[in-house]
Amino acid sequence: MSAVLSRALPPERVQIATDHVTEPFWQAARERRLAAPRCADCGHFRLPPTPFCPECQSQKVDWVQLSGRASVFSFSVVRDIPGLDDAVVVAAVVDLPDAPGARLVSNVIDADPDEVRIGMELVVDFSPVSDGWLLPVFRPFTPAVEGKEG
Amino acid sequence: MALQPPDTAIVGVGATPYYPRGESYPQTITELAGRAILAACEDAGLSVKDIDGFAYYSMAGGGYGRSMDTASLMETLGIPEITFTASLTAGGGGSAGSIGLARAAIVAGDATCVVSVMALQQLPQYRLGGVFGKAEPTPEKSFIQPAGLTGPxxxxxxxxxxxxxxxxxxxxxxxxxxxxxxxxxxxxxxxxxxxxxxxxxxxxxxxxxxxxxxxxxxMETDGAVAVLTTSLERARDLRQKPVPVIAAxxxxxxxxxxxxxxxxxxxxxxxxxxxxxxxxxxxxxxGxxxxxxxxxxxxxxxxxxxxxxxxxxxxxxxxxxxxxxxxxxxxxxxxxxxxxxxxxxxxxxxxxxxxxxxxxxxxxxxxxxxxxxxxxxxxxxxxxxxxxxxxxxxxxxx
Structure with missing residues (x-):
């Protein structure tokens, strides 16, 4: 077991910007909800949010609240972070089972970096970033976590 | 398989020395690009005044946060007139394709002697290795930057x-x-x-x-390389053995x-x-x-x-x-x-x-x-x- 568990970047190191297309994602996160845009005409999910549905070019979307479950599609372990000498960040590309085709690039937190695997089951959490926003991040899914969430 | 008959050729290549990151300073981007262009002309046996086209890639960028400019290069190199100046979009993905852009200009009759050039100078504030981490947040980048993947x-x-x-x-x-x-x-x-x-x-x-x-x-380095492309017909009268553009x-x-x-x-x-x-x-x-x-x-x-x-x-x-x-x-x-x-x-x-x-x-x-x-x-x-x-x-x- 690694001594150091993975973490997210410190809040002051992360700034986000929004526009009218992406803001619902971040407003939901601020309420500790994970949401994704689904095309209101053809049902195709897309992330990041973009103005048009790439499948049918519609601009109508429904913002769907997701379960928060995810799985690791791929990841990188970054240890050499300036100013955070002992920190380990696991940057992960995650699939969202209830938003097929949509992915997020995020962090796996509170994990032993040596134990992270492609396919690993995750559940969402929210980590503070600058200006009062919350960033959706993910931690390993365990039945205990499931009990707490459910 | 038979080759298509080529219509254009590379006739000159020039470069500055390659430098460890930042060590090309105090030369400027225009200076580095200009040195490479002049060296390419010397290699080809052409005058810099023969250049009438620029075919860049990476939006004519000279690395993160820097850029080359055709008018500035004309001003200092004494290039009298250009009839084509364009760039492929995005970044380094277009390097090989910039020769195709040069070829397109020549085949279309828009220019006769086209230079493709890249000059890179990675001063600390322009270091490519940290570009993704340091870039100003945008709505699009906010879906990747927070994860801590700071460089390409x-x-x-x-x-x-x-x-x-x-x-x-x-x-x-x-x-x-x-x-x-x-x-x-x-x-x-x-x-x-x-x-x-x-x-x-x-x-x-x-x-x-x-x-x-x-x-x-x-490596993280500095330097510039310029490549001159002309019609194959003209290339055959120049100093070097022509290198035909077979396809781009x-x-x-x-x-x-x-x-x-x-x-x-x-x-x-x-x-x-x-x-x-x-x-x-x-x-x-x-083919x-x-x-x-x-x-x-x-x-x-x-x-x-x-x-x-x-x-x-x-x-x-x-x-x-x-x-x-x-x-x-x-x-x-x-x-x-x-x-x-x-x-x-x-x-x-x-x-x-x-x-x-x-x-x-x-x-x-x-x-x-x-x-x-x-x-x-x-x-x-x-x-x-x-x-x-x-x-x-x-x-x-x-």
């Missing part, structure tokens, strides 16, 4: 991991790219790294973004799109270089296939992307790139397809792809330091990155 290599490490997962690719394959490329640099006077790299060195190096270590990353292609499919700045690629495309569509079109235009290529100058910002380009350009089947390089196939000595005979971005110098064009020209002139005997066709690729990616095939004049 960090982003591509995620693609490499997926390739390893899908196909059993080993770090030994990435090591072989680094080690074989270094071996090619040992004899090249322009190379910045000319001491042998061993497997022990590789596996003892610090990890930067697992699964990638220090030697999977290219740029573009890409939306499944690749913004690539590792997006991470939404479907599974097979995710673990790729994004070049498959361009490669197919390039070979189609040239040749991978078996006809004698030397491959593949954009090597990061070792796994060389493995994936070998697959996308058909030198081995999809998924077998790791075993292919581990067999010694890309070695200059004894390999079936020598790769990056100049030492590449990994060991010679990094000028966002143009050093690979320079080497392809030397190989086709027959003057390369590590000359592939009787090489008749050279493949050059632009960087696996946001669309466009690009490819170029150069040949020998009949």
């Amino acid at each position: 290599g960090h982003l591509m490490s995620v693609l490499a991991r997926r390739h390893m997962h899908m196909y059993g690719t080993r770090r030994e394959a990435f090591a072989e790219v680094a080690v074989s490329t270094r071996e090619n640099a040992l004899t090249r006077p322009t190379a910045l790294r000319r001491t042998p790299l061993t497997l022990d060195d590789y596996f003892n190096a610090r990890m930067i973004a697992e699964p990638l270590c220090l030697y999977d990353f290219c 292609a740029h573009g890409g499919r939306r499944e690749w799109g913004r690539a590792f700045s997006w991470m939404g690629m479907p599974e097979e495309t995710f673990a790729s270089s994004g070049h498959a569509a361009v490669a197919q079109r390039l070979y189609g235009k040239a 040749v296939g991978p078996d006809d290529i004698d030397v491959a100058l593949l954009y090597d910002h990061f070792t796994p992307m060389v493995v994936m380009q070998l697959e996308d350009y058909g030198f081995c089947p999809k998924g077998e790139g790791g075993a292919f390089v581990e067999s010694g196939a890309i070695r200059y000595k004894g390999g079936s397809i020598p790769v990056n005979t100049h030492g590449g971005h990994l060991s010679e110098g990094y000028v966002i792809g143009m050093t690979h064009v320079r080497e392809a020209v030397e190989q086709m002139r027959g003057t390369a330091v590590n000359q592939v005997p009787d090489a008749k066709l050279a493949l050059v690729s632009g960087g696996p990155a946001t669309i466009p990616v690009s490819g170029l095939i150069l040949g020998r004049d009949a």
